[in-house]
Amino acid sequence: MLVRHRVALASAxxxxxxxxxxxxxxxxxxxxxxxxxxxxxxxxxxxxxPGAPAFCGYYDGSTTTRRGxxxxxxxxxxxxxxxxxxxxxxxxxxxxxxRTESWVVHFQDLKGLRVDGIVGPQTWAAxxxx
Numbered sequence: 001m002l003v004r005h006r007v008a009l010a011s012a013x014x015x016x017x018x019x020x021x022x023x024x025x026x027x028x029x030x031x032x033x034x035x036x037x038x039x040x041x042x043x044x045x046x047x048x049x050p051g052a053p054a055f056c057g058y059y060d061g062s063t064t065t066r067r068g069x070x071x072x073x074x075x076x077x078x079x080x081x082x083x084x085x086x087x088x089x090x091x092x093x094x095x096x097x098x099r100t101e102s103w104v105v106h107f108q109d110l111k112g113l114r115v116d117g118i119v120g121p122q123t124w125a126a127x128x129x130x
Contacts, residue, residue: 053128056080058092062124067101067117070094077119080127081107 056079059072075094081103082089090103101117108115111126119127 054080054083055128056083058094062121064121065096065119067096067098069096073119074100077104077127084127 056076058079059076061073063073065073065077071094074096075092077096078090078092078094078100081100082092084107085103090100104119104123105115105117107113107127108117108123111123113122113126
């Protein structure tokens with residue numbers, strides 16, 4: 001009985017390794033399924049008319065935002081950067097850390113703005129003019 005149990009565990013471990021090796025590919029190639037409750041809690045993103053300022057809905061002001069800060073303004077910056085970038089998206093976690101600062105610097109450089117990693121009035125305007 002002990003041998004059969006060990007064989008079953010070894011088989012389950014091997015099958016688990018196969019599933020885990022395939023799952024990340026499948027997880028990134030399809031839309032996540034939402035439960036009926038979660039689906040109803042997700043608000044649709046409104047379409048923005050060309051020329052209208054872009055907003056993600058976290059914050060609509062233009063307070064200077066920089067590394068070390070957190071909250072709704074930081075979430076708005078992260079979300080707006082994700083909208084224009086084609087690379088690895090930022091986590092919209094509301095924490096202005098090194099990765100967010102790096103993306104802000106990159107964005108400022110591409111837009112010909114002063115490159116300082118701080119989201120001031122000019123950077124806000126450029127982010128919203130997507």
